[in-house]
Amino acid sequence: MKLQKKLHKNVLITGGLQGIGKAIALTLKKRGDCVFVFDHVAKEDKRVEELKNFGIYYFLVDISDTKSIDHGFFQLFDILKNDSLDILVNNAGITRDSLAIRMDEKNWDDVFDVNLKGAFFCCKFAIKRMMRQSKSYIINISSIVGKTGNVGQINYAASKAGLISITKTLAAEYGKRNILVNAIAPGFIQTDMTKKLDENIKNAILQRISLKRFGEPNEVAYLVEFLTGGKADYITGSVIDLNGGLF
Numbered sequence: 751m752k753l754q755k756k757l758h759k760n761v762l763i764t765g766g767l768q769g770i771g772k773a774i775a776l777t778l779k780k781r782g783d784c785v786f787v788f789d790h791v792a793k794e795d796k797r798v799e800e801l802k803n804f805g806i807y808y809f810l811v812d813i814s815d816t817k818s819i820d821h822g823f824f825q826l827f828d829i830l831k832n833d834s835l836d837i838l839v840n841n842a843g844i845t846r847d848s849l850a851i852r853m854d855e856k857n858w859d860d861v862f863d864v865n866l867k868g869a870f871f872c873c874k875f876a877i878k879r880m881m882r883q884s885k886s887y888i889i890n891i892s893s894i895v896g897k898t899g900n901v902g903q904i905n906y907a908a909s910k911a912g913l914i915s916i917t918k919t920l921a922a923e924y925g926k927r928n929i930l931v932n933a934i935a936p937g938f939i940q941t942d943m944t945k946k947l948d949e950n951i952k953n954a955i956l957q958r959i960s961l962k963r964f965g966e967p968n969e970v971a972y973l974v975e976f977l978t979g980g981k982a983d984y985i986t987g988s989v990i991d992l993n994g995g996l997f
Protein backbone atom coordinates (compact mmCIF):
# COMPACT_ATOMS: atom_id res chain seq x y z
CA MET A 751 0.00 0.00 0.00
CA LYS A 752 1.30 3.47 -0.91
CA LEU A 753 1.70 5.78 2.10
CA GLN A 754 -0.30 8.97 1.80
CA LYS A 755 1.86 12.09 1.87
CA LYS A 756 1.11 14.44 4.78
CA LEU A 757 -0.44 17.58 3.29
CA HIS A 758 -0.43 20.03 6.16
CA LYS A 759 2.56 21.48 7.99
CA ASN A 760 2.80 21.78 11.78
CA VAL A 761 3.76 25.32 12.70
CA LEU A 762 4.80 26.92 15.99
CA ILE A 763 4.61 30.71 16.25
CA THR A 764 5.78 32.62 19.31
CA GLY A 765 3.92 35.81 20.25
CA GLY A 766 1.05 34.84 17.96
CA LEU A 767 -1.77 36.50 19.90
CA GLN A 768 -1.72 39.84 18.14
CA GLY A 769 0.02 41.99 15.54
CA ILE A 770 2.44 40.33 13.13
CA GLY A 771 2.36 36.97 14.93
CA LYS A 772 -1.41 36.74 14.70
CA ALA A 773 -1.34 37.65 11.00
CA ILE A 774 1.19 34.86 10.41
CA ALA A 775 -0.92 32.39 12.43
CA LEU A 776 -4.10 33.17 10.47
CA THR A 777 -2.36 33.16 7.08
CA LEU A 778 -0.73 29.77 7.65
CA LYS A 779 -3.94 28.36 9.13
CA LYS A 780 -5.76 29.49 5.96
CA ARG A 781 -3.11 27.66 3.90
CA GLY A 782 -4.15 24.48 5.71
CA ASP A 783 -1.35 24.27 8.27
CA CYS A 784 -1.86 23.08 11.84
CA VAL A 785 -0.89 26.12 13.92
CA PHE A 786 0.35 26.28 17.53
CA VAL A 787 0.98 29.53 19.38
CA PHE A 788 3.16 30.27 22.41
CA ASP A 789 2.29 33.54 24.16
CA HIS A 790 2.39 34.74 27.74
CA VAL A 791 -1.18 35.92 28.18
CA ALA A 792 -3.64 34.06 30.47
CA LYS A 793 -5.88 31.54 28.75
CA GLU A 794 -8.97 33.57 29.80
CA ASP A 795 -7.89 36.50 27.60
CA LYS A 796 -10.41 37.06 24.79
CA ARG A 797 -7.61 37.01 22.18
CA VAL A 798 -6.90 33.39 23.16
CA GLU A 799 -10.57 32.54 22.66
CA GLU A 800 -10.45 34.21 19.24
CA LEU A 801 -7.43 32.10 18.17
CA LYS A 802 -9.15 28.94 19.39
CA ASN A 803 -12.22 29.82 17.29
CA PHE A 804 -9.95 29.74 14.25
CA GLY A 805 -8.79 26.24 15.24
CA ILE A 806 -5.38 27.43 16.46
CA TYR A 807 -3.84 25.75 19.54
CA TYR A 808 -2.63 28.00 22.35
CA PHE A 809 0.03 27.35 25.02
CA LEU A 810 0.77 29.76 27.84
CA VAL A 811 4.54 30.16 27.56
CA ASP A 812 6.75 32.99 28.75
CA ILE A 813 9.48 33.19 26.12
CA SER A 814 11.80 35.01 28.53
CA ASP A 815 11.87 31.93 30.79
CA THR A 816 13.70 28.83 29.55
CA LYS A 817 11.79 26.56 31.97
CA SER A 818 8.51 27.82 30.54
CA ILE A 819 9.80 27.22 26.97
CA ASP A 820 10.90 23.72 27.98
CA HIS A 821 7.42 23.00 29.38
CA GLY A 822 5.75 24.48 26.27
CA PHE A 823 7.73 22.20 23.93
CA PHE A 824 7.01 19.22 26.19
CA GLN A 825 3.27 19.88 25.81
CA LEU A 826 3.60 20.51 22.07
CA PHE A 827 5.55 17.31 21.40
CA ASP A 828 3.06 15.40 23.55
CA ILE A 829 0.32 16.47 21.12
CA LEU A 830 2.44 15.97 17.99
CA LYS A 831 3.59 12.50 19.14
CA ASN A 832 5.77 11.26 16.24
CA ASP A 833 4.51 13.87 13.82
CA SER A 834 6.91 16.54 12.56
CA LEU A 835 7.37 20.14 13.64
CA ASP A 836 7.80 21.67 10.20
CA ILE A 837 8.01 25.40 10.89
CA LEU A 838 9.10 27.58 13.81
CA VAL A 839 8.48 31.33 13.62
CA ASN A 840 10.29 33.28 16.34
CA ASN A 841 8.10 36.36 16.43
CA ALA A 842 7.67 37.30 20.12
CA GLY A 843 9.45 40.57 20.78
CA ILE A 844 9.33 43.57 23.09
CA THR A 845 10.78 47.07 23.27
CA ARG A 846 11.98 49.00 26.35
CA ASP A 847 13.30 52.21 24.81
CA SER A 848 15.63 54.84 26.24
CA LEU A 849 18.82 56.61 25.28
CA ALA A 850 21.94 54.54 25.89
CA ILE A 851 23.15 56.52 28.91
CA ARG A 852 19.77 56.06 30.63
CA MET A 853 19.39 52.35 29.76
CA ASP A 854 19.12 50.36 33.01
CA GLU A 855 20.04 46.73 33.51
CA LYS A 856 16.44 45.51 33.84
CA ASN A 857 15.32 46.99 30.53
CA TRP A 858 18.44 45.63 28.85
CA ASP A 859 17.86 42.13 30.25
CA ASP A 860 14.10 42.10 29.64
CA VAL A 861 14.55 42.82 25.95
CA PHE A 862 17.40 40.35 25.49
CA ASP A 863 15.56 37.62 27.43
CA VAL A 864 12.58 37.68 25.04
CA ASN A 865 14.05 38.81 21.72
CA LEU A 866 17.31 36.87 21.74
CA LYS A 867 17.65 34.29 24.51
CA GLY A 868 14.05 33.11 24.19
CA ALA A 869 14.28 32.92 20.41
CA PHE A 870 17.51 30.92 20.62
CA PHE A 871 16.11 28.36 23.05
CA CYS A 872 13.01 27.91 20.89
CA CYS A 873 15.37 27.23 17.96
CA LYS A 874 17.31 24.74 20.07
CA PHE A 875 14.25 22.70 21.10
CA ALA A 876 12.80 22.82 17.59
CA ILE A 877 16.04 21.82 15.84
CA LYS A 878 16.43 18.70 17.98
CA ARG A 879 13.11 17.49 16.52
CA MET A 880 13.72 18.93 13.04
CA MET A 881 17.03 17.09 12.65
CA ARG A 882 15.06 13.85 12.33
CA GLN A 883 12.91 15.25 9.48
CA SER A 884 13.47 15.64 5.77
CA LYS A 885 12.87 19.40 5.58
CA SER A 886 11.97 22.16 8.05
CA TYR A 887 11.95 25.93 8.30
CA ILE A 888 12.85 28.49 10.95
CA ILE A 889 11.91 32.12 10.42
CA ASN A 890 13.23 34.73 12.84
CA ILE A 891 11.46 38.09 12.91
CA SER A 892 14.32 40.54 13.29
CA SER A 893 14.04 44.25 12.40
CA ILE A 894 15.53 46.89 10.13
CA VAL A 895 17.09 48.42 13.26
CA GLY A 896 19.09 45.22 13.78
CA LYS A 897 20.99 46.27 10.67
CA THR A 898 21.00 50.05 11.04
CA GLY A 899 20.86 50.71 14.80
CA ASN A 900 18.35 53.27 16.12
CA VAL A 901 18.41 56.19 18.49
CA GLY A 902 16.73 55.23 21.79
CA GLN A 903 16.69 51.51 21.03
CA ILE A 904 20.18 50.28 21.89
CA ASN A 905 18.87 47.13 23.62
CA TYR A 906 16.25 46.33 20.97
CA ALA A 907 18.58 47.00 18.02
CA ALA A 908 21.35 44.88 19.55
CA SER A 909 18.93 42.01 20.25
CA LYS A 910 17.65 42.10 16.67
CA ALA A 911 21.23 42.17 15.33
CA GLY A 912 21.90 39.13 17.52
CA LEU A 913 18.92 37.38 15.96
CA ILE A 914 20.46 37.90 12.52
CA SER A 915 23.66 36.32 13.79
CA ILE A 916 21.72 33.35 15.22
CA THR A 917 19.96 32.95 11.86
CA LYS A 918 23.21 32.78 9.90
CA THR A 919 24.92 30.48 12.40
CA LEU A 920 22.02 28.00 12.50
CA ALA A 921 21.70 28.08 8.71
CA ALA A 922 25.38 27.14 8.48
CA GLU A 923 25.19 24.42 11.16
CA TYR A 924 21.95 22.71 10.03
CA GLY A 925 21.80 23.22 6.27
CA LYS A 926 23.04 19.66 5.83
CA ARG A 927 19.93 18.52 7.75
CA ASN A 928 17.75 20.54 5.34
CA ILE A 929 16.71 22.98 8.06
CA LEU A 930 16.32 26.31 6.31
CA VAL A 931 16.82 29.29 8.61
CA ASN A 932 16.03 32.83 7.51
CA ALA A 933 15.29 36.20 9.08
CA ILE A 934 12.83 38.88 8.06
CA ALA A 935 13.75 42.47 8.81
CA PRO A 936 10.53 44.51 8.79
CA GLY A 937 10.57 48.30 8.75
CA PHE A 938 7.57 50.05 10.29
CA ILE A 939 4.53 47.77 10.56
CA GLN A 940 1.25 49.00 12.03
CA THR A 941 0.70 47.09 15.28
CA ASP A 942 0.33 47.80 19.01
CA MET A 943 4.14 47.94 19.23
CA THR A 944 4.31 50.95 16.91
CA LYS A 945 0.93 52.50 17.92
CA LYS A 946 2.47 53.88 21.11
CA LEU A 947 5.13 55.94 19.25
CA ASP A 948 4.88 59.73 19.25
CA GLU A 949 3.05 61.14 16.15
CA ASN A 950 6.04 63.38 15.28
CA ILE A 951 8.34 60.37 15.24
CA LYS A 952 5.86 58.41 13.08
CA ASN A 953 5.62 61.30 10.59
CA ALA A 954 9.41 61.61 10.42
CA ILE A 955 9.66 57.86 9.64
CA LEU A 956 6.89 58.12 7.03
CA GLN A 957 8.86 60.78 5.16
CA ARG A 958 11.77 58.33 4.85
CA ILE A 959 9.63 55.52 3.37
CA SER A 960 9.63 55.42 -0.46
CA LEU A 961 6.14 53.95 -0.67
CA LYS A 962 4.81 56.67 1.67
CA ARG A 963 2.86 54.26 3.85
CA PHE A 964 3.48 51.96 6.79
CA GLY A 965 3.42 48.19 6.37
CA GLU A 966 0.60 45.87 7.40
CA PRO A 967 1.05 42.69 9.49
CA ASN A 968 -0.31 40.61 6.60
CA GLU A 969 2.53 41.75 4.40
CA VAL A 970 4.99 40.08 6.78
CA ALA A 971 2.76 37.00 6.94
CA TYR A 972 2.74 36.62 3.14
CA LEU A 973 6.55 36.57 3.12
CA VAL A 974 6.54 33.85 5.80
CA GLU A 975 4.03 31.95 3.67
CA PHE A 976 6.34 32.20 0.65
CA LEU A 977 9.52 31.26 2.53
CA THR A 978 7.86 28.17 4.01
CA GLY A 979 5.74 27.16 1.01
CA GLY A 980 8.26 25.02 -0.89
CA LYS A 981 9.09 27.50 -3.66
CA ALA A 982 11.89 29.22 -1.79
CA ASP A 983 13.94 26.21 -0.78
CA TYR A 984 17.29 27.56 -1.99
CA ILE A 985 17.05 30.49 0.44
CA THR A 986 18.77 29.99 3.78
CA GLY A 987 20.86 32.20 6.05
CA SER A 988 19.25 35.25 4.47
CA VAL A 989 17.88 38.42 6.00
CA ILE A 990 15.02 39.69 3.89
CA ASP A 991 14.09 43.36 4.10
CA LEU A 992 10.39 44.23 4.17
CA ASN A 993 10.22 47.98 4.65
CA GLY A 994 8.59 49.77 1.71
CA GLY A 995 11.95 51.34 0.90
CA LEU A 996 12.90 52.87 4.28
CA PHE A 997 16.10 54.87 3.97
Ligand SMILES: NC(=O)c1ccc[n+]([C@@H]2O[C@H](COP(=O)([O-])OP(=O)(O)OC[C@H]3O[C@@H](n4cnc5c(N)ncnc54)[C@H](O)[C@@H]3O)[C@@H](O)[C@H]2O)c1
Nearest residue numbers: 765768769770789790812813841842843893938939941943
Ligand atom coordinates in the same frame (compact mmCIF):
# COMPACT_ATOMS: atom_id res chain seq x y z
N1 LIG B 1 5.72 46.44 14.38
C1 LIG B 1 6.84 46.76 13.77
O1 LIG B 1 6.97 47.83 13.15
C2 LIG B 1 8.01 45.82 13.78
C3 LIG B 1 9.13 46.14 13.02
C4 LIG B 1 10.22 45.29 13.02
C5 LIG B 1 10.19 44.12 13.76
N2 LIG B 1 9.09 43.84 14.51
C6 LIG B 1 9.12 42.60 15.28
O2 LIG B 1 8.00 41.80 14.95
C7 LIG B 1 7.62 41.01 16.07
C8 LIG B 1 6.13 41.22 16.34
O3 LIG B 1 5.92 42.59 16.60
P1 LIG B 1 4.48 43.26 16.73
O4 LIG B 1 4.62 44.64 16.20
O5 LIG B 1 3.43 42.36 16.21
O6 LIG B 1 4.40 43.38 18.33
P2 LIG B 1 3.18 43.24 19.35
O7 LIG B 1 3.63 43.92 20.58
O8 LIG B 1 1.90 43.69 18.72
O9 LIG B 1 3.09 41.65 19.58
C9 LIG B 1 4.11 40.95 20.25
C10 LIG B 1 3.57 39.62 20.73
O10 LIG B 1 4.62 38.99 21.47
C11 LIG B 1 4.06 38.52 22.70
N3 LIG B 1 5.08 38.47 23.74
C12 LIG B 1 5.75 39.50 24.29
N4 LIG B 1 6.54 39.07 25.30
C13 LIG B 1 6.36 37.73 25.37
C14 LIG B 1 6.87 36.72 26.23
N5 LIG B 1 7.72 37.00 27.24
N6 LIG B 1 6.47 35.44 26.04
C15 LIG B 1 5.59 35.14 25.06
N7 LIG B 1 5.07 36.06 24.22
C16 LIG B 1 5.44 37.34 24.38
C17 LIG B 1 2.97 39.53 23.02
O11 LIG B 1 2.03 39.04 23.98
C18 LIG B 1 2.36 39.75 21.65
O12 LIG B 1 1.39 38.78 21.33
C19 LIG B 1 8.52 41.45 17.22
O13 LIG B 1 9.60 40.58 17.34
C20 LIG B 1 9.00 42.82 16.79
O14 LIG B 1 10.24 43.15 17.36
C21 LIG B 1 8.00 44.65 14.55
